[in-house]
Amino acid sequence: MKNKIDTAQTLLEALPYIKKYANEVFVIKYGGSAQINPELKDKFAQDIILLYLVGIKPIIVHGGGNKINAMLDKLEIKSEFVDGMRVTNAQVMEVVEMVLSGSINNEITTLLNMHGGKALGITGKDANFLTAEPKAGGKYGLVGEIVNINNQVIEKLLEEKFIPVLAPIASGNEINHPGFNINADLAASKIAASLQARKVIFMTDIVGVLDKDKNLLETLTREEIEALKADGTINGGMIPKVDACLEAVDAGVEKAHIIDGRVEHSILLEVFTSEGVGTVIKS
Ligand SMILES: Nc1ncnc2c1ncn2[C@@H]1O[C@H](COP(=O)(O)OP(=O)(O)OP(=O)(O)O)[C@@H](O)[C@H]1O
Numbered sequence: 614m615k616n617k618i619d620t621a622q623t624l625l626e627a628l629p630y631i632k633k634y635a636n637e638v639f640v641i642k643y644g645g646s647a648q649i650n651p652e653l654k655d656k657f658a659q660d661i662i663l664l665y666l667v668g669i670k671p672i673i674v675h676g677g678g679n680k681i682n683a684m685l686d687k688l689e690i691k692s693e694f695v696d697g698m699r700v701t702n703a704q705v706m707e708v709v710e711m712v713l714s715g716s717i718n719n720e721i722t723t724l725l726n727m728h729g730g731k732a733l734g735i736t737g738k739d740a741n742f743l744t745a746e747p748k749a750g751g752k753y754g755l756v757g758e759i760v761n762i763n764n765q766v767i768e769k770l771l772e773e774k775f776i777p778v779l780a781p782i783a784s785g786n787e788i789n790h791p792g793f794n795i796n797a798d799l800a801a802s803k804i805a806a807s808l809q810a811r812k813v814i815f816m817t818d819i820v821g822v823l824d825k826d827k828n829l830l831e832t833l834t835r836e837e838i839e840a841l842k843a844d845g846t847i848n849g850g851m852i853p854k855v856d857a858c859l860e861a862v863d864a865g866v867e868k869a870h871i872i873d874g875r876v877e878h879s880i881l882l883e884v885f886t887s888e889g890v891g892t893v894i895k896s
């Protein structure tokens with residue numbers, strides 16, 4: 614009996630959050646690095662369906678770093694990272710699109726549907742939902758900076774109770790343009806800002822942002838982020854992630870979270886408990 618009361622207690626702890634977040638949009642960036650094994654992917658899908666069934670409107674934006682690397686290796690195509698961005702030529706872009714759209718997007722969408730969701734996978738090319746231009750004047754090749762988001766496309770999907778699953782690729786501005794590779798973190802923050810989401814959550818392969826001594830930083834301010842970037846404590850793939858957090862909260866998203874996608878159900882712990890997990894950046 615004691616156990617059952619504990620279970621009821623746990624459910625009740627979630628109640629205020631269920632009330633608070635009903636009908637709110639959450640943008641969830643599912644990092645390539647967090648898509649580790651079938652069990653974890655399955656738990657991720659369950660968690661998203663739980664959010665969805667209690668009335669939250671989840672939007673999934675996914676990355677695909679590891680899988681893209683593996684495919685590039687297989688095809689013996691070289692690519693390098695600068696400032697945490699994958700420098701993308703036309704050949705790399707073809708692989709990026711193939712893996713993100715053909716493989717990962719499809720896999721996540723299918724999994725969510727298996728668990729009883731109504732997930733619909735698209736890339737930014739669909740209905741021209743994302744348009745971009747070369748980032749930093751073309752410093753990273755076909756890495757793009759989003760210049761326009763057609764909110765209507767996503768709003769329509771949410772209205773019809775779909776779970777949008779978005780691959781971070783944007784359409785180019787001319788016929789035969791291969792499209793732009795958008796860093797998934799920055800795509801998630803821009804989409805969260807554009808739709809005025811309540812939260813943006815980044816699921817990655819680390820407990821959160823770490824300080825020099827590898828201790829978790831539970832909260833971060835803009836000044837702290839700038840200092841950690843300047844001295845190299847924040848580097849690589851964490852750079853676009855913290856930038857994305859700042860961009861989202863600047864634009865009115867209440868909170869941006871960086872959480873550990875390797876931990877089962879970390880997203881439920883973040884959303885439905887008072888302690889939360891990982892690193893939070895507030896407006
Ligand atoms: N200060 C820091 N604290 C925590 N992680 C950091 C820090 N600086 C750099 N990192 C690195 O950032 C990585 C997370 O970014 P990464 O781009 O690899 O993953 P992701 O964005 O979740 O996946 P993907 O890019 O495939 O979507 C961590 O695994 C870690 O190695």
Ligand SMILES: [Mg+2]
Pocket residue numbers: 644676678798850
């Ligand atoms: Mg990354």
